[in-house]
Amino acid sequence: MPWRLNSTDVGFEPDFAALLGAKREQSADVDAAVRTIVARVRSEGDAALIELTRQFDQLDLTPSTMRVGEAEIDAAYEATPIETLRALEFAHERIASHHRRQLPKDDRYTDQIGVELGSRWTAIESVGLYVPGGMASYPSSVLMNAVPAKVAGVGRIAMVVPAMRGALNPLVLAAAKIVGVREIYRIGGAQAVAALAYGTETIAPVAKIVGPGNAFVAAAKRHVFGHVGIDMIAGPSEILVIADAGNDPDWIAADLLSQAEHDTAAQSILITDDAGFADAVEAAVERQLKSLSRAETAAKSWAEHGAIILVPTLDDAAPLSDRIAPEHLELAVEDPEALFAKLRNAGAVFLGRHTPEVIGDYVGGSNHVLPTARSARFSSGLSVLDFVKRTSILKLSAEQLRELGPAAIELARVEGLDAHGRSVAIRLNL
Amino acid sequence: MPWRLNSTDVGFEPDFAALLGAKREQSADVDAAVRTIVARVRSEGDAALIELTRQFDQLDLTPSTMRVGEAEIDAAYEATPIETLRALEFAHERIASHHRRQLPKDDRYTDQIGVELGSRWTAIESVGLYVPGGMASYPSSVLMNAVPAKVAGVGRIAMVVPAMRGALNPLVLAAAKIVGVREIYRIGGAQAVAALAYGTETIAPVAKIVGPGNAFVAAAKRHVFGHVGIDMIAGPSEILVIADAGNDPDWIAADLLSQAEHDTAAQSILITDDAGFADAVEAAVERQLKSLSRAETAAKSWAEHGAIILVPTLDDAAPLSDRIAPEHLELAVEDPEALFAKLRNAGAVFLGRHTPEVIGDYVGGSNHVLPTARSARFSSGLSVLDFVKRTSILKLSAEQLRELGPAAIELARVEGLDAHGRSVAIRLNL
Structure with a gap:
């Protein structure tokens, strides 16, 4: 049985914190x-x-x-x-x-002042x-x-x-x-x-x-x-689907299972504003599970780490989503752009009912190497930036050194770094 | 006494490799x-x-x-x-x-095809x-x-x-x-x-x-x-100065000492094409050392980790510089831009005789948090990019899903991921 939470319950906050804090991986001490x-x-x-x-x-x-x-x-x-x-x-x-x-x-x-600055990649x-x-x-x-x-x-x-x-x-x-x-x-x-x-x-x-x-x-x-x-140290895969009752429960169930089948430590979470829809998705997951070649893996992931969270309105999903900071975030709602504008922490977002996360795994064009384990709070998916580095550039002539030098000498002085000060002062005959 | 190397010596390669490989930091096991x-x-x-x-x-x-x-x-x-x-x-x-x-x-x-893609920071x-x-x-x-x-x-x-x-x-x-x-x-x-x-x-x-x-x-x-x-784990500070005989040896000596005074594990290296200039700089370093309030630190750094490398021409400095991949690189030469174009690995570059590295420490405008210990081969200095993260965006309608779906289903099939395939197929009534 997946976790069932309701954000209006008295005990929601500790339960949600427990879901966030739950260790999914047995880190073997190797x-x-x-x-x-x-x-x-x-x-x-x-x-x-x-x-x-x-x-x-x-x-x-x-x-x-x-x-x-x-x-x-x-x-x-x-x-x-x-x-x-x-x-x-x-x-x-x-x-x-x-x-x-x-x-x-x-x-x-x-x-x-005439100082040349720059960055070269x-x-x-x-x-x-x-x-x-x-x-x-x-x-x-x-x-x-x-x-x-x-x-x-x-x-x-x-x-x-x-x-x-x-x-x-x-x-x-x-x-x-x-x-x-x-x-x-x-x-x-x-x-x-x-x-x-x-x-x-x-x-x-x-x-x-x-x-x-x-x-x-x-x-x-x-x-x-x-x-x-x-690059990053990748953890088990995750998906958060925020979905309203306008979806086919079978579509959403398939999306949740697409991550669950990766690994027993994977995590699939649904946030919805409709209790009936939540039940329908849960039933669809159970039904679909049976026919998967990786049924055992997916069932264990769903039972142990899966979660369904009920919220009063979809807007209430946004702060929860940001705390989860999911690797993959599907916004299967009527106005996905409006909801996306309220969110900030997610490795990749999939907008609308016709953008299953799997498209991003293979052929969307974006990268499928994405931050897991809540690290989308502070890091990004793999990109060209991971394969380049930047050299910063400074270039002064004697004139600009006269402009900038005194402040550098003053800061070197208060930091007690004599040679720092001297390397500027000596060029200014100070 | 600093290291003295000559790139035309028979024993240069092992000596240079030893310089690169020398452990400067005692990493206490804490x-x-x-x-x-x-x-x-x-x-x-x-x-x-x-x-x-x-x-x-x-x-x-x-x-x-x-x-x-x-x-x-x-x-x-x-x-x-x-x-x-x-x-x-x-x-x-x-x-x-x-x-x-x-x-x-x-x-x-x-x-x-009509697929919407993007990145949001x-x-x-x-x-x-x-x-x-x-x-x-x-x-x-x-x-x-x-x-x-x-x-x-x-x-x-x-x-x-x-x-x-x-x-x-x-x-x-x-x-x-x-x-x-x-x-x-x-x-x-x-x-x-x-x-x-x-x-x-x-x-x-x-x-x-x-x-x-x-x-x-x-x-x-x-x-x-x-x-x-x-952020990065910073090691002791370093400077590489590539300088021709057109410089005042005292200026270059001051620059070398500006890093040496930070830490006994700091490293200052001079590469030059002129043996007489090398001697003059070395003499100037000895002279200037005495008057520093951190003389002891700077002397130890210079004696143990400092180096002077003689090359036949300044062009020969470029590949050595890239192997050193210095945190700070001063190009105190007649045509610094031409030499910079031949280099790729450096945290920050300081072009020309009037751009002492110290300007970058304080008032140049660029960041002084830079990759040390040869990590400029694969990383960059601190920047705004270290404080933002990117969410990748995909948005398809039913029409684009029909275009992209079959290839995703095929790849899910050969990877043995049934639920992946299903989450696309179910939306296409396949």
Whole structure:
């Protein structure tokens, strides 16, 4: 049974706080193991990588078979059914087209005093892309992570994907070919993250590592952070649907289940102003659950983390939504724009009854890598900005230094930084 | 003695790699202590904060004296000499003016199919600003951290600053008043970070925490990361000066010392194409060192981490500079723009002989919170972007869903996600 809350109940606030605070993930304490793995790869390079891959993935590699060959990538692409290729290419084009609008612009200007200021953006030179193996090995995830890097102008993208007993998902290779990623290694886990961060004889190090992974991968990314950049640490998927009684309960039930089927720790929440509609959606969820191939996962997620919250009016949904700060937010209401204007914390918003969140997972064009676990309060989804960095620019001539210098000397003085003051004063003969 | 390298020497590459890899910071292992402190503040709130402040800062607080009163802030401002206030206000205006150009623009458009897409930026609701006590308690740092938050539109900025035995730097309070920060608590260390992240009876929690601090503060920020956002973890300051023989050696020596005086772990590097100039700068550094109030700190930094690298031509400096990826990069050469065009990794660049880095520390207008420890390869200085987050937008009507739906259904099918496919198919009566 999902949580049932009513915002007008006396006990609502503590219940809602409990829903927000509920721990969904069992964070396995893998830090010690990861520390050892990273240290080994760092000191022993390929040898450690090969041994750890034998141990964890039951796969025998050599330095020459570590990398997936061009022929193997091409073969995977050729073997992909044409309708799947078309869907991947359609998605790729739409994602690339949307992300090209995110390229930041350089800025260079001269202020009233004559000081030149500016910002220059450049692409990160090299990026590592982690792609999970097994059940969570998704070609759409390759597109979502690699396209913004390509659009940013990243020169080198090195992809790693674990091949348990040698098996690789051919669709992941096909997606890589479509984006233009040609450097692919059949390695995974903390050892792959370590190889990307520190390099081995075969794998050159990268400057930043992105992409989803299990607890070992997440811990390894945290561990190498600082030496290289990382993207966010993604938690289990979430959806909040704000819906009025004007919806077909079956549509909304399907949307709630689309996140629940990802993971038993996923969370699907419905906020509605109509108790009858709430009941109808709950009944529809129960009905639809049965026919899912991932029924067990979805049922557990819905029973443990699912929630239905009743509010007097849809306007009352806005502050609750902002406290939840959902990864995905569907506004299946009559006037979604008006409601959206009242909201601020959400990774992605899907406006109206005909915009199921799943469109954003695949072909909408926006990115499906989004902030989870309430982090939309302070962070954003993956974008081109994650693959560029900014250099700030200052340029003065002797004249502007005379204008700005005295204030800098004064501040250096009160901060007790003599050499700071001197580096200005000496140029002004002070 | 600083490192001396010559890029044409046979042994240059390993020496340069050793310079890049040299550990400058002793990272004290304070994780266990920090974990305990954070857990205590989280469970005991104000009581823990008061006890820990007594223990670490030798200061007795009560819930009502924790916050610095408006009268105390005003008094600090009034007591500040007029020339210092003028310098702070001049800096404030220039920083605010530059950062206003960084406000990202919303984007909303309709593509050829009729799908509406977009990005909407909103300010983070509340931000905590850590300001160190003691020697590193700088009013300029208050400006650099608080101004971008203000410009972004952050509604609430809560500042914490430790008051060892009750002492607060009045200039820090004056700077806070100038930026318009009125919520200030006299607490510090890991306990202050915990209070900002989780809240206490007296301090409401924030969504993101920024600002520099010691090893305890850095470890606490890492610890609460995920529950709240954090800015970068700043390392010791660095400067790389690329200079030709056309400079006054004394000017360049002063610039090198301006970073060395910050910290014994700071690093100052000179790259030049003229051996005689290199010697002259080294001699000037030795000479100038003696008169600094922080002579001991600067001497140790210069002797242990300082470096002079000789290159055949200035063009040879570019790839070395990109590998160093310096926090601050001065191009004190005849044609700085041409050299800048050949470089990509630097937090901030200072063009020409009349732009000492110190101008950027105080009054240039750009931010002085910049990526250290080679992280300019993958990250940027503090900006307005650190205080906003983006919601991506999708909006389809039934017609566009018919266009996009089939590809989404196909991708959901090959990824084995039934409910994903159904949430689209059910709307298309498929």
